[in-house]
Amino acid sequence: MAHAPTHAHRTGALPHLGQQLGAREQYSTTTPSFRRASEHLSRSPSFPGAAQRRHQLTASQGSLAGFAPPTARMDSGQYASRSSQTPVPPLQPVQTLGTLQYQNEAAMNPTPITVEIHGTVDKGPFLSCDQEWTCYRRNYLACVCSYTLSPYYPNIPIQFTPASASTPNSGQTFQVFGFAMCISAVVAENDQQSIELVQHTPKRDKGPINKPSKVALAPKTASSTHHSMMPYGDGSTVPGTRGLYGDGFGTPHAGGQQLPAEHTFERIQFKQATQNNGKRRAAQQYYQLIVELWADVGGPEHYVKVAYRKSAKMIVRGRSPGHYQNERRGSQGNGPGGSAGGLGGYAGMGPMGDFNSNAMLGGAGTGGYATTYDNRGNVYGSARAHEMPDEALISPDDGKALDGSKAYQYYPGAMYDGHHERVDMFNHRSGPETVVIPSMAPDSKVKNEYELGLLPRPYNSTPRAADQRQHDHFSDGKATSGGYYPSIVSPTGMNMTMT
DNA sequence: TACGACACATACTT
DNA sequence: AAAGTATGTGTCGT
Structure with a gap:
């Protein structure tokens, strides 16, 4: 919800001002009203600024290859404003670790499947002056x-054959019951060196901190996209999940499938900052986020990595943004004061994600923020999870586990990465192995988000705050987001803003 | 130094 | 209009 958009906003806009203005102290001193005003101002500026950035990106993107062209994002077009704004780190081309193909009746000629992975890193990263993607560990x-999947035949079974080298299972062919996605990070130039990612709850330190877990997802299709997803509330029920697996992929039958076709991992942080984060150019270390696609081969929790996509290299700074004022995205100029550089500067980052041109596909691109919150739910305990068909474990219990008081239970998963046991335990917690199905869980606390997530909108529909915020920017003046924009998104993705 | 935790202030949502 | 909650960030302590 709010997060994404919100952040964007805030970070982008307000903070900037404040920072620009003067740093926190000012804040404190300043009257609230004052700030706000500034905020507004800033916001509007932010927009432009964003745009600019984007351009920059674009340029860089080109180089990066793979990045989505600005234009591409049409979907987002709806949100265009934002999308354009946000420059997000581009992703490198998809790397496949084996072969996926449909098991045609005539076993003889399996149809090869091409996998596309879409990923958008929102919020944190910004392009530093030197055009390097940077974010703060905190x-x-x-x-x-x-x-x-292309082509995509929902009802035809899929099989995966790992590339010989890639896995221990090389040579074997697995029947794929479903797919899940996850994110991880590695040191650029040193894939072997993985960097842990952590996912906080809205409560932050108060809540549990887990690693991002695999989330079962249906492939995005033009059709699938929107409505199908609703699983949330109810969808959460296992059936859905199963459906997926069972059928193969969430076949349309369900109507909406249980599984969403998109998931947003929120509140992710790098466990560690890159070495030399900050200024030292020499030996600068970079991290890369990796968006992974895993196939559920039915085994005990076995998920086999099918493909992944690494993001552009990023510098992860460990210190407060204030320490890096100089650098910040100065370029954009965020408008407002030159000081702009202030802390907030970084914030400017992007609020929204863009999608790759690919997104276009199903319209999928459209922002699907929908899923977002799911995890938490899971995390917290609720688990709605259903994971694999096999186990149906968790359910109810988990929920209670969560209960308010405990609110978030945290399962220290010891094994995050390392093991893949399917772990029942993980279920709730979202162990890596565990697949989370995005749905909502009735959790104790964090209600809002969850709910939002639930809401319906997988995609465009109403976007959560994001839209609004953006809009705000445009409009400027509004203080509260209020509901200005009922932004309605047409299926295509157009949204209408009122103001 | 870098990180973890605490705490404050702000921003956004309801 | 007010309150609550999520997030950013400064700072302290380790």
Whole structure:
């Protein structure tokens, strides 16, 4: 919800001002009203600024390859404003670790499947002056993930054959019951060196901190996109899940499938900052986020990694943004005061994610923020999870586990990465292995978000705050987001803003 | 130094 | 209009 958009806003806009203005002290001193005003101002500016950035990005993108062209994002077009604004770190081309193909009746000629992975890293990263993607270890990142299969035949079983080298299972062919996505990070130039990612609850330190877990997702299709997803509230029920797996992929039958076609990992942070974060150019270390697509091969929790996509290299700074004022995205100029550089500057980052051109596909691109909150739910305990068909474990219990008081239970998963046991335990917690199905859980606390998530909108529909906020920017003046924009998104993705 | 935790202030949502 | 909650960030302590 709010997060994404919100952040964007805030970070982008307000903070800037404040920072620009003077730093926190000012804040404190300043009257609230004052700030706000400034905020507004800033916001508007922010927009432009954003745009600019984007351009920059674009340029860089080109180089990066793979990035989505600005234009591409049409979907977002609806949100265009924002999308354009936000420059997000581009992703490198998809790397496949084996072969996916449909098991045609005539076993003889399996149809090869091309996998596309879409991922958008929101919020945290910003392009530093030197055009390097940078983010702060302490700030949240959000990563919107989805994938597509082409061709996509929902009812035809799929099989995966790992590339010989890639896995221990090489040579074997697995029947794929479903797919899940996850994110991880590694040191650029050193894939072997993985960097842990952590996911906080809205409560932050108070709540549990988990690693991002695999989230079962249906492939994105033009059709699938929107409505199908609703699983949330109810969808959460296992059936859905199963459906997926059972059928193969969430076949349309369900109507909406249980599984969403997109998931947003929210409140993600790098466990560690890159070495030399900050200024030292020499030996600068970079991290790369990896959006992974895993196939559920039915085994005990076995998920086999099918493909992944690494993001552009990023510098993760460990210190307060204030320490890096100089750098910040100065370029954009965020308008407002030159000082702009202030802390907030970084914030400017992008609020929203863009989608790759690919997104276009199903319209999928459209922002699907929908899923976002799911995890938490899971995390917290509720678990709605259903994971694999096999186990149906968790359910109710988990829920209670959560209960308010405990609110979030945290399961220290010891094994995050390392093991893949399907772990029942993980279920709730979202162990890596565990697949989370995005749905909502009635959790104790964090209600809002969850609910939002639930809401309906997988995609465009109403966007959560994001839209509004953006709009705000445009409009400027409004203080409260209020509901200015009922932004309605047409299926296509157009939204209408009132103001 | 870098990180974890605490705490404050702000921003946004309801 | 007010309150609550989520997030950013400064700072302290380790």
